[in-house]
Amino acid sequence: MISLRDGDNARFQCRVNLKEGTYTIKWKFNNFELPINAVLSRNKKKIKLSEIQSHNSGLYTCEVYSNYGYKYSDTASLKVTGKLLVFKYVLPKWIHHCLMHH
Numbered sequence: 001m002i003s004l005r006d007g008d009n010a011r012f013q014c015r016v017n018l019k020e021g022t023y024t025i026k027w028k029f030n031n032f033e034l035p036i037n038a039v040l041s042r043n044k045k046k047i048k049l050s051e052i053q054s055h056n057s058g059l060y061t062c063e064v065y066s067n068y069g070y071k072y073s074d075t076a077s078l079k080v081t082g083k084l085l086v087f088k089y090v091l092p093k094w095i096h097h098c099l100m101h102h
Helices: 093-100
Strands: 002-005 010-013 023-029 038-040 046-049 058-066 071-081
Touching: 023 038
Parallel strands: 002 071
Antiparallel strands: 010 046, 023 058, 038 046, 058 071
């Protein structure tokens, strides 16, 4: 499982050990079409998801169909969590002064 945060970019690659031009690749997201923020590479071996959100969490499947009837598939799981928020709190001077002198 790949775990990323809201706003990150995700990349997936389909590894194909067949001669170029002897196969076709189809990507699926949770057994449906890819989300609209998914961009396929020219040869369809890679997808990139920009600025992912929680609705991008799920299973990404690469299906390879050879011209000879062979089918191969591989699936990766993506979990998108909330942004990491860091809060900085500055104590009022009088509290800081009391803490430092006690």
